[in-house]
Amino acid sequence: MRALPLVAAGALFTGGALLSGPADPALALGNGQAFTPPMGFNNWNAVHCNVTESFIKQTAAFIHNSGLQTAGYGYVNIDDCWALPNRDAAGNLVPDPAKFPDGIAGTAAFVHSLNLKLGLYNDSGTMTCSKSHGFPGSLGHERQDALQFARWGVDYLKEDDCNVPASGQTVSATIARYTAMRDALADAAHVTSRPPIVFSVCEKGDFGVPASAWPSIGNLWRTTFDVHPNWTRLDAIIAKNIPLASLAGHGAWNDPDMLEVGNAGLTVTEQQTQFSMWAEMAAPLLIGTDLTKATPTTLTILGNQEVIAIDQDALGKQGRQVSDTSGLRVLAKSLLGGDVAIAFFNETGSTAKIATTAAATGVPASGSYLIRDLWTHTQTLVSTSSWAATVPSHGTVLWRVHPAG
Ligand code: GLA
Numbered sequence: 439m440r441a442l443p444l445v446a447a448g449a450l451f452t453g454g455a456l457l458s459g460p461a462d463p464a465l466a467l468g469n470g471q472a473f474t475p476p477m478g479f480n481n482w483n484a485v486h487c488n489v490t491e492s493f494i495k496q497t498a499a500f501i502h503n504s505g506l507q508t509a510g511y512g513y514v515n516i517d518d519c520w521a522l523p524n525r526d527a528a529g530n531l532v533p534d535p536a537k538f539p540d541g542i543a544g545t546a547a548f549v550h551s552l553n554l555k556l557g558l559y560n561d562s563g564t565m566t567c568s569k570s571h572g573f574p575g576s577l578g579h580e581r582q583d584a585l586q587f588a589r590w591g592v593d594y595l596k597e598d599d600c601n602v603p604a605s606g607q608t609v610s611a612t613i614a615r616y617t618a619m620r621d622a623l624a625d626a627a628h629v630t631s632r633p634p635i636v637f638s639v640c641e642k643g644d645f646g647v648p649a650s651a652w653p654s655i656g657n658l659w660r661t662t663f664d665v666h667p668n669w670t671r672l673d674a675i676i677a678k679n680i681p682l683a684s685l686a687g688h689g690a691w692n693d694p695d696m697l698e699v700g701n702a703g704l705t706v707t708e709q710q711t712q713f714s715m716w717a718e719m720a721a722p723l724l725i726g727t728d729l730t731k732a733t734p735t736t737l738t739i740l741g742n743q744e745v746i747a748i749d750q751d752a753l754g755k756q757g758r759q760v761s762d763t764s765g766l767r768v769l770a771k772s773l774l775g776g777d778v779a780i781a782f783f784n785e786t787g788s789t790a791k792i793a794t795t796a797a798a799t800g801v802p803a804s805g806s807y808l809i810r811d812l813w814t815h816t817q818t819l820v821s822t823s824s825w826a827a828t829v830p831s832h833g834t835v836l837w838r839v840h841p842a843g
Contacts, residue, residue: 466690469624469634472657474750475691476594476636476722478513480557483665483696483726487519487568491538491545500729502552509741510750511725513594513636514549515557516542523572530586531560531574546591557594557636558587562615563601575601576619584622585629594636595623599644612645613655620655638693638722649682653690658722665695665726667703669832673785676715680769686720686756693722700727700736707833710813711783713739714834717749718757718769718781744812745836748779757781760799766792766829770799773838777801779812780837784829792835796823801841808840 479497481489498514501507520542522532533541540548546556560583561567561575576583576597587595597619599612606615616639627634639656641647642663652659661682662675679694686692697716699709716723725740732740748771757771757779765785770778778799782792797803803823810817813835819842827835 466653466687467620467637467655467657468689469627469637469657471634471636471689472691473688474752474754475720476513476638476658476724477510477746477750478515478555478557478594478723479511479725479729480515480517480596480696482517483667483698483701484728486517487571489516489519489537491540494545495548496730498549498552498554501554504729504737505741506725506729506737507552507554509743510746511723511740513555513557513724515559515594515596515724516545517559517596518561518566518568518598519571519573520559521566521573523574525574525579529579529582531579531583542587542590542592546593550591555593556591557596557638558590558592559596559598560587561598561600562612562619563599563606564603565601567598567600569601577602577606577615580618580622581625584619584626584635587635588623588626588630588632591632592635593633594638595619596638596640598640599642602645607645609645609647609651612641612647613651616641616652616655649685649692653685653687657689658691658693660693660695662694665698667698667701669704669708672698672704672708672712673832676719676783679719679721680759680767683719683756683758686754688754691720691722692756694719696722696724696726697740698726699739700725700729700732705832706735706739707830709736709739711832711834713742713745714781714812714836715769715783717745718771718779718834718836720749720751720754720756720771723749742812744810744815744838748773748812748836748838751779760794763792766790768792768794768798770794772800777838777840780825780839782827782829782835782837784831784833787831789828789830791826791828793824793826795825796839799839801839806842808842810838810840812836812838 639659757769
C-alpha cells in the first residue's frame with residue numbers, strides 16, 4: 439500500500455501545553471467520549487447502500503497501514519444497509535449474512551485487532567432511510583438494540599430519523615426518542631462492562647429540534663441536510679453550521695456531515711475548503727471516499743496534520759465568525775496555549791483579498807505574530823496587526839497565528 443505523504447506535525451506553537459480542563463458546556467452529555475471531534479471513516483459517501491464486510495475490512499486495513507490511523511483517524515463506521523429486512527424470532531436485528539458473513543461482531547473483532555473502533559448505523563423510526571430496502575428501525579426496540587450493539591462490540595452509533603410515525607414527528611417526541619437511545623446506550627455499557635458508545639444524532643433539523651437540545655443527548659449531532667459532492671450544497675451547509683459555534687465543546691460537537699474529499703464533483707480547492715472549514719468548525723472528520731482508490735492528492739488533504747491539529751485542538755472550541763462581507767468570511771478559533779486558527783473563506787466566484795485584524799481574531803491587539811499557512815506549510819514573522827490573505831474562488835486560506843511578543 440502507498441505510504442501517506444504526511445507533513446510534519448504542527449507542534450511548532452504548542453510546546454508544553456497541557457490539557458488544563460477548560461469548562462465544558464454545562465449540559466454536555468458527559469459520557470466520557472469524544473473529548474475532541476471524532477475522526478474516522480464512514481462508507482456512505484463512498485459506496486452508499488453497497489456496504490460489505492470486505493469493504494469495511496479493506497478500509498480498516500488501509501487506514502491502519504497508510505498512516506491515516508497515526509494521523510488520528512480511529513473510527514471505521516458502517517452506515518445504512520447492513521441488516522436483513524426482518525428481525526429474528528427474538529426480535530433482534532440480524533446482519534445480512536451475504537454482506538457480512540462474520541456478522542457485525544466478527545467485523546468489529548477485525549477492526550479492533552487493528553486498534554481501530556467500529557461504528558454502526560440505526561434509525562429512530564420504523565425503518566432506516568434506505569426505506570425502499572425495508573431495513574428495520576429501532577423504534578420501540580431501543581434497549582434491545584443498544585444491548586445488541588454493545589455485545590457486538592460497537593463503539594459508535596449513528597442514529598437516523600427516517601420513517602417516524604406522524605405522532606412522533608414533534609420536537610418533544612423526537613427529543614424523547616433520542617433520549618431513550620442515549621439512556622439505553624448508557625445502560626448497555628453498564629451491563630456489558632464496555633466503554634460507553636459514542637452517540638451520533640442524525641436528526642438534521644427534520645422535526646424542528648433546536649440544535650441546543652442535542653449537547654445533553656448526543657456526542658455529535660447533524661446540523662443540516664445531507665452533504666453531496668456539490669459546491670452549492672457544501673457552501674449552504676457551512677453557512678448553517680457557522681452560527682452554532684457556541685454549542686460545541688468537549689464531548690459535544692456540531693456535525694455538518696461527512697467529508698467529500700476525494701469524490702468527483704468538487705474541485706481540489708473546494709475539497710481543501712471542506713477540510714479547512716471542518717477543522718475550523720471543530721467538526722467530526724469522517725472520510726467519505728473509497729480509500730482503496732484514493733489519489734495522492736486526496737491522501738495529502740486528508741493527511742494534513744497541521745489542519746487536523748486545528749480540528750483536534752484540546753481547548754475544544756468551534757471557530758466563530760469574525761466577519762462576513764458579501765461572501766468573504768473570516769472565522770477565528772481559539773486554541774490551547776493562546777494561538778488562534780484563522781480561516782479566510784471565499785464563497786464568491788472570483789479570487790479576493792480578505793482582511794482582518796489581530797484584535798478581531800482574539801490575539802493581543804499589537805505585538806509581533808508568527809503566521810503559519812497550514813496548506814503551504816510556510817511561516818512569516820510580522821509586526822503589523824492588520825492582515826489580509828488572497829483567496830481563490832471557493833477557497834480557504836487557513837492560518838495558525840502565534841503571538842510572538
Ligand atoms: C440519511 C443520512 C445519511 C445516510 C443515509 C442512509 O440520509 O443523513 O448520512 O446515513 O440516511 O440511508
